[in-house]
Every structure is written in C-alpha cells, then in structure tokens.
Amino acid sequence: MRGVGLSGGVLSTGLLEQEAQAAPPAAPVSGPAAVPITLRINGKSVNTSVEPRETLLDTMRNSLDLTAAKRVCDRGTCGACTIIVSGKVMYSCTMLAIDSQGKEIETLEGISAKNHPIIAAFVANDAQQCGYCTPGFVVASKGFLDKHPNPTYEEVKKGLGGNLCRCGTYMGIRQAVVDAGKQLKGGRNA
Amino acid sequence: MPDYSWPPMEKRRIVGKRTSRLDGPDKASGKAKYPSDLNPPGLLHAVMLTSPHAHARVKTVDIAAAKKFPGVTAIRVISGPGTEVQWAGTEIAIVAATSEAIARDAVALIKVDYEVLPHVVREDDLGKVGNRAKAAGEQVTGDPDAAFKEADAISENLYSIPVITHCCLEPHGQVIAMKGDKVDYWPSTQAVSTVGGDLAKYLEIPASNVHVQMDYMGGGFGGKFPADRWGVESAQLSKESGGRPVKMFLDRETELTIAGVRPSAFANIKIGAKKDGTIIAWQSQSWASGGFGGGGMPPLPYVFNKIPNYRLNHTAVSINAGSARAWRAPNNPQASFLTCSAIDDLAAKLNMDPLDMFLKNVGLTIRPDTYRLQLNKAAEMIEWKKNWRPRGQNKDGYMRRGLGIGISTWGGAGHASKARTTIHPDGSVEVELGSQDIGSGTRTVISMVAAETLGLPISMIKVKIGDNLYPVSGPSGGSTTVGGVSSSTRKAAVNALQKLYDIVGPILNAPPDRLEAVDGKIRMIGNPDKGMSWQQACQKLGVNTITEMGENDTKRTEGLNTGGASGIQMADVSVDIETGVVKMNKLVAVHDCGLVINPKTAESQVLGACIMSVCSALMEERVMDQQTGRVLNADMEFYKLAGIADIGDIVVHMDITPDNDKRGVIGLGEPPAVPGVAAIANAVANAIGVRVPSVPLIPSRVLAALNGRRNA
Ligand code: FES
Numbered sequence A: 001m002r003g004v005g006l007s008g009g010v011l012s013t014g015l016l017e018q019e020a021q022a023a024p025p026a027a028p029v030s031g032p033a034a035v036p037i038t039l040r041i042n043g044k045s046v047n048t049s050v051e052p053r054e055t056l057l058d059t060m061r062n063s064l065d066l067t068a069a070k071r072v073c074d075r076g077t078c079g080a081c082t083i084i085v086s087g088k089v090m091y092s093c094t095m096l097a098i099d100s101q102g103k104e105i106e107t108l109e110g111i112s113a114k115n116h117p118i119i120a121a122f123v124a125n126d127a128q129q130c131g132y133c134t135p136g137f138v139v140a141s142k143g144f145l146d147k148h149p150n151p152t153y154e155e156v157k158k159g160l161g162g163n164l165c166r167c168g169t170y171m172g173i174r175q176a177v178v179d180a181g182k183q184l185k186g187g188r189n190a
Numbered sequence B: 001m002p003d004y005s006w007p008p009m010e011k012r013r014i015v016g017k018r019t020s021r022l023d024g025p026d027k028a029s030g031k032a033k034y035p036s037d038l039n040p041p042g043l044l045h046a047v048m049l050t051s052p053h054a055h056a057r058v059k060t061v062d063i064a065a066a067k068k069f070p071g072v073t074a075i076r077v078i079s080g081p082g083t084e085v086q087w088a089g090t091e092i093a094i095v096a097a098t099s100e101a102i103a104r105d106a107v108a109l110i111k112v113d114y115e116v117l118p119h120v121v122r123e124d125d126l127g128k129v130g131n132r133a134k135a136a137g138e139q140v141t142g143d144p145d146a147a148f149k150e151a152d153a154i155s156e157n158l159y160s161i162p163v164i165t166h167c168c169l170e171p172h173g174q175v176i177a178m179k180g181d182k183v184d185y186w187p188s189t190q191a192v193s194t195v196g197g198d199l200a201k202y203l204e205i206p207a208s209n210v211h212v213q214m215d216y217m218g219g220g221f222g223g224k225f226p227a228d229r230w231g232v233e234s235a236q237l238s239k240e241s242g243g244r245p246v247k248m249f250l251d252r253e254t255e256l257t258i259a260g261v262r263p264s265a266f267a268n269i270k271i272g273a274k275k276d277g278t279i280i281a282w283q284s285q286s287w288a289s290g291g292f293g294g295g296g297m298p299p300l301p302y303v304f305n306k307i308p309n310y311r312l313n314h315t316a317v318s319i320n321a322g323s324a325r326a327w328r329a330p331n332n333p334q335a336s337f338l339t340c341s342a343i344d345d346l347a348a349k350l351n352m353d354p355l356d357m358f359l360k361n362v363g364l365t366i367r368p369d370t371y372r373l374q375l376n377k378a379a380e381m382i383e384w385k386k387n388w389r390p391r392g393q394n395k396d397g398y399m400r401r402g403l404g405i406g407i408s409t410w411g412g413a414g415h416a417s418k419a420r421t422t423i424h425p426d427g428s429v430e431v432e433l434g435s436q437d438i439g440s441g442t443r444t445v446i447s448m449v450a451a452e453t454l455g456l457p458i459s460m461i462k463v464k465i466g467d468n469l470y471p472v473s474g475p476s477g478g479s480t481t482v483g484g485v486s487s488s489t490r491k492a493a494v495n496a497l498q499k500l501y502d503i504v505g506p507i508l509n510a511p512p513d514r515l516e517a518v519d520g521k522i523r524m525i526g527n528p529d530k531g532m533s534w535q536q537a538c539q540k541l542g543v544n545t546i547t548e549m550g551e552n553d554t555k556r557t558e559g560l561n562t563g564g565a566s567g568i569q570m571a572d573v574s575v576d577i578e579t580g581v582v583k584m585n586k587l588v589a590v591h592d593c594g595l596v597i598n599p600k601t602a603e604s605q606v607l608g609a610c611i612m613s614v615c616s617a618l619m620e621e622r623v624m625d626q627q628t629g630r631v632l633n634a635d636m637e638f639y640k641l642a643g644i645a646d647i648g649d650i651v652v653h654m655d656i657t658p659d660n661d662k663r664g665v666i667g668l669g670e671p672p673a674v675p676g677v678a679a680i681a682n683a684v685a686n687a688i689g690v691r692v693p694s695v696p697l698i699p700s701r702v703l704a705a706l707n708g709r710r711n712a
C-alpha cells in the first residue's frame, strides 16, 4: 500500500514502526539512471537496460515481453514468478536484473518451446483453472523433475511446497508431476 | 418451435464425456495472455496513493512535487480535501508515468494531511463496537421457549468464522486507453458484458463507447464484477496522457486490503432435540461484519430450515475496513459452519453418532431424499461406520483422529445469456458470446455443447468469448454461467442447424424435420444412407453463411437448466494434541449438479472448492489491528493459503444419474465451496473431544480448547 512514510502513516508491525519513526525516509530518488545489461534467457543473449533496483521479474515482464512468470506476492512467497537460474529453481521477484547477468536463465517460454512432457501432463490432469499460478508451477515442476526423476506423491508434495494456487489445482498438479516423471528419461518407468 | 431439449444421456457423444479444457495448453505453456500481461505500445503505468488511516478526513493533498517529477504524464486526486476516509487503503490519488518505478517515486512525493478520526476495525467483541452495531428485528417461528423446555438435550455455544479475502492471484486491475470519449478496456473481470457499462457510467459516456476484451483472468471468486475506482481513474489518466494505454494492477497489500472480503459471522447458538435426535428448537444471536457496510445474517438455521421452533436475532457491525464483495457462495459457508457445528455438538450431548443425527433430521430440509442419499454415499466413501468413534476416543499416542460432516445447498440456475452461431460455407463453425472463462472451463463447455448439437468434433468449433461486442451474456457469479451459456449455445446451434436442414432437405429429398446431424454428417433419421457430409452440406450455402441466435430466457429455461444443488462433504483429520496442528487425511465431496456437461472440469471445480475450504478451516483469516486500524497480514506470508502438502486426499463423487440429468444443467461454482469448513471443524471436535469454537483452527486455538477442557 502506498501512503506510508511521507503521509505520516505507520507501518503495520511494531518493530518497523519504531524504525520508521527513528529514521524518517530520505527524499526518494529514482536511483542512478538505467544501465545497459545483457541477460542469457532461454539460450539467447538479450540486451536491455534497467534501473539497478529493478527485479528480474519486472524486467522480463515489462521490458522483454516474457510474461509467463507472474507477479503475485512480489516478495518470494507464492512461486508465481518461478524461473530456473543456472539449474536452480528461483523466484524471479527476489532477484535483481543487474545481478542476473552471466547466468543461464530458463523461463516457461523456453521450457514450452522444447515441449517438455510436464506441459501435456498438466493439461491431461486438469492442473490449471484460472491458470495464473500455472506457469510458476510448471517451471517449479520441471526444475523438480530435473533433480528427482520419477518422484512419488510424497516427494512431489515436498518439492512443490514453494508455490501457491488459489483456485485449488493441487490434486491435478500432483498427478501431473508423477505422470510426467514416468515419461522422462531417467525415470524408473522410462 | 424447434426442440431444444438435451439429447438423451445414452445418445450423447461429447456432452458428459471427460474432456480436457481447451485452453489448458495455452495456460500450461505460459502463452495465455492475461490483462496484467499486456504490453501495448506506448504503455504507461499507474500507481495509487492510498490512505494509511482507517478513519480520517483529508485536509490537503499536495501534488505539486509529484507532478513535476520527470516521467510523470498525469496525476489525479481521487479523494480531495474534505473527503471522509472510512477504511485504510482508500484511494487518495493516482499517478501515471512512463514506468512503474517512476510512478511509485512520484506517489511518494504526494503530501497528504489528514485529520485522524477514531476508528473501530474489529467486530469480534460486540461489547466494544459501540454505536457501530445495528440490530435487525427478531424473527420467531413456533414457540422456541416451550420447545426448549420439551427438549431432552440442549447445546449452547458461541461459534465464529472470521473475515477472509478473495486473494485472487491476479490482482484487480486493467489496461485501459481512453481517446476522446472512446475507451479500449482490458480488465481482469468476471463480467465482460457488463463491466463496460459500469465504467461508462462513471466516465459519463455511452456504454457502447467502451470496448471490453479479456481472454484470460487470474481468479475472481466473486470479487471482480465492477469497473472500480482504479479502472475509472486509469481511464482518465489515459485521456490526460493523450490516449496512451495505462496499466494499473493493485499491489498485493492493497489487493488484500480493499479489493473485497467475505464477511465474518459470529453466533451464540442454542439448539434442542428429543432423545431420538429430532431437532425441535433453535435460537441464535448472530453478528457479522464485512466492512463499513456492516454484514448481513447468514441463512440460519442452514439447510435444516424447517426446524419448527426458532428465534433469530442478528446484528450488523460496521467497521472501518475494506468492504465485502460476493465471495463464492455468499454467506453460505458461514451458515453451514455455524449450523453444522451446533448440530454436531448437540449429537455429542446426546451421545449420538452425528451421521445418525444428520440422517434423523433430513426431513427438516427441503430435499430429504437427496441429502439422505448423499449422506450415505459420503459415509461410504469415508468409511464412516468403520472409522468413526465417539469424541476423543480415536487415539494413537499424541495423535487424535476424527470425522466430521458439512452440508450445502445452492441455486445455480443459468443467467441470461445470448449466443450467436455462424456456419460458414467451408464447414467451420463459430460460437460467439460476451461471456468469460474465469477458470471454470466455460470455453470448453460451450464448444462441447455446440459440437454435440451439430454432430461435429470439438476441434471444428471456434469459441469466441471475452469481448463485449459479442452477444450479451451474464456475469460469472452465483454459479449461473454454465447453465446460461450452455442453454444459449444449445439454442443458437439448434437454430442454425434448422437453417442448414432447410437448405439440405430439398437436395436430399427429405423433409427438413426428418434430418439429424451425427458424426460429421447430415442424414435422414432412420435412414443413415440418405445423407451427405457436413462439408458437402455447408458447401450448399454458396457464398452465404448461416448466423443464428439463441437465448437463455431465465423465466423459461425449457428444461435446459435449473437451480437447486445439494452437497455433503465429510472430513477425516488427525490432530497432534501436543502441538495443536491439524492434518487433513481426507475430504470426500458428494455433489449433485444436474446434467454434467464436462465431468473433468466439474470435478476440478469441486476439488478447488474443497481446497479453499481447507484454507478457511485451518489457516485463513484477515487480521485487523485496532491500534493502527490496518490489516496486519496483507501479504502472502501471513495471509495463509494451503499449499500442495496441506490438503490430504480429496475424493469427489458427482451424482450423475438419469434422475439428476433430467433436471438440466445446474451451476457448480458455489455449492462445493460451502460444506468443507463445517466438515473439518466437526472432524477436529470429534478428534480432540472438545469444540474449537473459532475457525481457522490454528494450533493456538486447538491448544486453548484442549486446555479449557483440562481445566474445567
Ligand atoms: S511473485 Fe515471486 S514469489 Fe510471489
């Protein structure tokens, strides 16, 4: 919520309230001007320019038209912005774009271009309703399957604990990840 | 008049078959573009300044510095000097700029002076709300006082269920462009055909000047019908910025603070029964708040509304918090929780199995036979007779296991809807409706109905929705969409087919009313050899197309859709009495929804509703802070939703029977969202041997209830 700070409001927890009073916010600055950066996304180099404070999520969504990753909580809770960075599942809302240079970034756009079986498994198991959480779940599932081929339900529950869905598609997701695992090379049933 | 009725169950080739949703591939591959994903050329971003105070009068708003900030294209004061703000998060001003970061910087430069006024933001203690309480009149039926004297057992308890939010993952908002008095509008909405009119009213332009488009939206649950202030103001910002499109979506904190809530419900309930379990008396004093507008009475006693003697009192409490909006089955989950908890506690007093108690009293509902069947079916699915023990008796070390029951009812008849079907000479078919798919599978259902009617595969039907230039179809609320769009689509397709028969009949030398469309052919009924392929038939159109309308008239649905859904859910939980943590083992859901067009997506609706109930029963609560007047947990760390590991197993049974099928299509969004909280709360009471009176059943409440019993 805007309005905290200059308008004399207080933040909503006691601790922060004291801090806010002790140190009145300095006049906001828009930071140093935008700087040119190069990102490696889905195997390609992309040039853009960003303000140093910009998250990778916002850069992808606003400047690169990579909108599969969604902005939902914007603070590392919900997983809607999930991407894979140098093989690791990450929340793109918790990374700065300028810090992401030199890393291999994989988004759902890249995963779907390769026709990963997890996508068909999501469709077959009706693992999406409104679909807004779905890209994050698909990427998290892909990253999870990379490390845990052919998982059990129990493993899936632990592996996908970092994503939230409001429509309630978890039953379908669980089955989709298990099904996709069976089709992947390296899976026990492959 | 043509016969629009649904083909008999055994003859259907598509309707009733499990079908994957058509937009699944676009959603799962990230190609689906939601309003918040749109980046049209020249896009500006808007950010709002909102009130940090729950109750205040705006004295001055100084936008001078913000206006000069480089990159700002327009700025508007929404709540000017003199405005009395009634809840924190109220919109004060809005800024459009070339980037969101710049807009935020500019917002931080706006100086607002408030005269802070006293606020009330909590309604849990009725003694502390002063003149914010407004009592509704007492309702009495029969003679409750005499009946309580006759009762062999009476249970009396205070139960409560708090305010929760919709927490749609795509926040409220839109991309909008206004040039002169024309508007292009891409909102995240449940109401493609009506939201443009709502916007137009505030912009004082003709409704037909607003072009609404929306392919996908990220969740609504009842909270996304109006254009909202941010929609109207963003349009004005666009206009003041030379018509450049403006994107404005609420940030998560604002979304959880002002974009709608489900009202709370508190009730002192006294309920009395005879020895055999027959309920004879009910008395409730309830109160509720959904924000500044107060809060209506949940329908008490729920479902068992033929209890012969009752007295109802209700008080609406106005608090300084963001207002209520429809939330999946408005007031029903609350009423189900309150009523089923009271019945369950009464059964415990009588040392009766609550399943027997519910069965004993089905005569007090309007659908005794359906509920009896559903109770027995759900009991079978959860193995009630095998797994149920009297309260607190199912022990294994520190773990206690329990079962519980919840009940639901809903209308769900189709809304007003118009559809247009066009058959082209190349055989392709379009169906157009100003409807929306909010995640419930509406697109898929429309294509299935059209394909069934025309004897074609689904792949030949092009469904066009999400545009208010298409024929008007109602908003998606109250589980009315599936009945509405399936009926209008059916009629439009039948009408178009009649026209095709009129052309093909003479060529085939057959009377048009003796033709049928099956398996991609038009052929004579009873003489399958006399016919031609769909393609050949459509070629006979020459250069013309057939375009026909169909309408669901809510007063005459001709058996295509109807209302009146019932449901039973039963929960199986384990509670750790050392930590107070409740674990879901299983939730079973038995629902009837008449003719089920797509069992696959229907089941998803039920599964999703069950999971929402797990959230509401175990973790979800909007917490207000009386000190600051603000929402303490307006984020997703502390506004808790269930994750994939929290839900246990969920098993759905749809009552698909010839008898139910005959009733036509009934909506399914709401009814399964009703009984779960009651079922889980009752299961916890059964497990630990004592009632935890307030949901969500967080560990501290479970432990407190356990301590209360030990101390007693
Ligand atoms: S938006 Fe990044 S975790 Fe929620």
Ligand code: FES
Pocket: A128, A129, A130, A131, A132, A133, A134, A164, A165, A166, A167, A168, A169, B169, B218, B219, B439
């Ligand atoms: S499908 Fe809607 S939030 Fe997950």
